[in-house]
Amino acid sequence: xxxxxxxxxxxxxxxxxxxxxxxxxxxxxxxxxxxxxxxxxxxxxxxxxxxxxxxxxxxxxxxxxxxxxxxxxxxxxxxxxxxxxxxxxxxxxxxxxxxxxxxxxxxxxxxxxxxxxxxxxxxxxxxxxxxxxxxxxxxxxxxxxxxxxxxxxxxxxxxxxxxxxxxxxxxxxxxxxxxxxxxxxxxxxxxxxxxxxxxxxxxxxxxxxxxxxxxxxxxxxxxxxxxxxxxxxxxxxxxxxxxxxxxxxxxxxxxxxxxxxxxxxxxxxxxxxxxxxxxxxxxxxxxxxxxxxxxxxxxxxxxxxxxxxxxxxxxxxxxxxxxxxxxxxxxxxxxxxxxxxxxxxxxxxxxxxxxxxxxxxxxxxxxxxxxxxxxxxxxxxxxxxxxxxxxxxxxxxxxxxxxxxxxxxxxxxxxxxxxxxxxxxxxxxxxxxxxxxxxxxxxxxxxxx
Numbered sequence: 001x002x003x004x005x006x007x008x009x010x011x012x013x014x015x016x017x018x019x020x021x022x023x024x025x026x027x028x029x030x031x032x033x034x035x036x037x038x039x040x041x042x043x044x045x046x047x048x049x050x051x052x053x054x055x056x057x058x059x060x061x062x063x064x065x066x067x068x069x070x071x072x073x074x075x076x077x078x079x080x081x082x083x084x085x086x087x088x089x090x091x092x093x094x095x096x097x098x099x100x101x102x103x104x105x106x107x108x109x110x111x112x113x114x115x116x117x118x119x120x121x122x123x124x125x126x127x128x129x130x131x132x133x134x135x136x137x138x139x140x141x142x143x144x145x146x147x148x149x150x151x152x153x154x155x156x157x158x159x160x161x162x163x164x165x166x167x168x169x170x171x172x173x174x175x176x177x178x179x180x181x182x183x184x185x186x187x188x189x190x191x192x193x194x195x196x197x198x199x200x201x202x203x204x205x206x207x208x209x210x211x212x213x214x215x216x217x218x219x220x221x222x223x224x225x226x227x228x229x230x231x232x233x234x235x236x237x238x239x240x241x242x243x244x245x246x247x248x249x250x251x252x253x254x255x256x257x258x259x260x261x262x263x264x265x266x267x268x269x270x271x272x273x274x275x276x277x278x279x280x281x282x283x284x285x286x287x288x289x290x291x292x293x294x295x296x297x298x299x300x301x302x303x304x305x306x307x308x309x310x311x312x313x314x315x316x317x318x319x320x321x322x323x324x325x326x327x328x329x330x331x332x333x334x335x336x337x338x339x340x341x342x343x344x345x346x347x348x349x350x351x352x353x354x355x356x357x358x359x360x361x362x363x364x365x366x367x368x369x370x371x372x373x374x375x376x377x378x379x380x381x382x383x384x385x386x387x388x389x390x391x392x393x394x395x396x397x398x399x400x401x402x403x404x405x406x407x408x409x410x411x412x413x414x415x416x417x418x419x420x421x422x423x424x425x426x427x428x429x430x431x432x433x434x435x436x437x438x439x440x441x442x443x444x445x446x447x448x449x
Contacts, residue, residue: 004081005043014082021087026123029073029089032097035117036061036086039139041159045083053167054084057104057114064100065090094120095131102133109170112139113163139163172235172288178445179284180228183277186438187220187270190430193365195412197373198419199430206416207384207425211267219270222263223277226256230278234285246309249282272332272380272431275310279303279336280438296348296439304339332428334377340435347372347436354406355440365433366412371405372429374398380427393424 018035025033038045038054058077065072065088074089090097101116108114118126128135138148140162148154191213194201205212230252237245256274261267283302284294292298310333335342347368354364373381374397382390400407419425 003044003047006045006082010082011045014080014085018085022119023123025074025087025089026119026121030121031073031089031091032094032121033119034061034086034088034090034097034101035119036088037083037115039113039115040083040163042156044160046079046081049164049167049171051079051084052171053110053113054086056110056170057116058086060104060108060110060114061088061101061116064104065092068092068096068100070097070100094118094126098126098128099131102128102131105136106133110166112137113166139166172232175288176228176231176235176285179231179281179442180224182441182445183227183281183438184220184224185441186277186434187223187273188217189361189365189437190434191216191220193362193369193433195409195416196366196369196430197412197415198423198425199427204416204420207420207423211264211269215264215267216269218263219260219267222259223256223270223274226252226259226274227277227281230256230281231285231288234282234287235289236285237282238286238289242305243309245282245286246306249278249306250310253278272428273434276332276336276340276431276435277438279306280435282306284442294442294445296344296443299439299442300339300344303336307333307336310337332379332431335432340432342372342376343432343435343439346375347432348439351436352440363409365437366409367406368436369426369429369433370397370407370412370415371401372432373426374401376426376429376432378426378428380425381429384424385422 018037022033022035036057038050038057040046040050062072070090070092072088073091075087077084077086098118101118105111105114105116120126136145137143138145138153140154140158141148143153191200192202194203196206198207200206200208200211200213200216202213230249233248233252234245237248240248253274256278257271260270260274280299280303283299283306286302286306287294287298350371351364351368354367355361359367374394378390381393385393400411404411
């Protein structure tokens with residue numbers, strides 16, 4: 001991208017070229033014309049951040065025109081060091097088009113940075129006063145923008161700093177919203193996979209007498225704002241050490257646990273997922289802050305760096321801590337500290353392959369879950385079945401998968417019945433399955449960074 005500083009002559013030439021092109025398009029299309037540019041103070045009129053804001057403006061404009069039923073007869077744009085410009089010839093009444101653009105400028109979070117002029121077919125530029133709207137407000141103080149500009153009430157440096165703050169803040173929050181939404185989607189996909197051995201799904205509550213499918217929906221929904229918070233925490237901790245970042249994430253995770261318990265009436269539906277999914281959200285935030293692409297490798301490496309500081313207590317309080325001391329089974333924290341190797345090398349690649357082959361989410365997720373169960377040290381299952389019985393179960397499942405790597409629903413349904421009869425549940429593997437979904441969803445997103 002050309003990041004040259006503009007000279008006065010550059011801006012005058014760009015303005016003249018814009019006016020000339022406006023006249024040509026008005027004559028060619030015989031319809032109202034929207035001329036969209038960005039309000040950017042200072043000598044640098046374009047950058048990656050400014051261009052992201054411009055593209056958001058284009059998206060808002062297209063969406064609103066679709067909502068109003070306005071057809072775009074012609075579109076073109078210019079991306080130059082003098083700024084980004086777009087022209088929309090619109091099939092619609094000029095006043096209504098002007099109302100639409102003013103609504104975007106007035107109500108959108110980035111609207112003050114958008115300059116959306118509307119020209120009638122005869123070339124007349126419509127004014128806000130014609131619609132009974134007030135003058136545009138200053139970006140900094142909220143007073144009349146024209147008055148502040150004429151008095152030079154604010155320095156270029158102040159305006160530049162505030163513009164950057166507005167854009168960066170908006171995109172950070174939008175990123176966190178998207179990541180939190182995908183985390184929720186991942187938990188909902190995990191609980192919806194049916195059948196699952198001994199686990200809550202759409203058909204039954206598995207081996208869990210204190211919860212059902214709707215308990216999981218309430219729990220997952222209560223966690224969404226906390227996944228957003230953990231993503232933002234990761235962004236804010238971009239330049240801190242992994243240890244410091246983990247401590248801050250851990251604080252948010254404890255609050256998320258309380259939100260879950262309030263939503264479920266004290267039922268622990270997602271404690272393990274709060275740790276693993278929260279870690280992944282924090283990792284995504286740190287990568288975003290670094291400007292690093294979100295892919296499975298970078299995300300899992302960052303998870304490992306953060307989880308290294310998840311220390312087990314010297315006096316074991318949980319089943320996972322007891323099994324770690326007695327048998328060296330690391331559980332979900334061991335998986336995380338190693339960068340989720342079962343997710344990296346087994347779960348995610350297999351899930352991606354199965355979906356590409358046309359397997360349904362139910363079948364793909366169910367098959368992946370079995371493979372995770374055959375390889376993971378699931379402390380939830382060990383606690384319910386006992387260590388020796390768990391080893392036997394895992395070996396039996398490995399032999400089954402060696403002969404039939406993709407068991408059908410009947411096998412999974414029969415295994416579900418056995419697990420329910422015995423009171424067994426592989427909750428740790430369910431959390432790993434949710435991480436597999438989350439990684440796929442994150443990688444599917446375009447231009448998250």
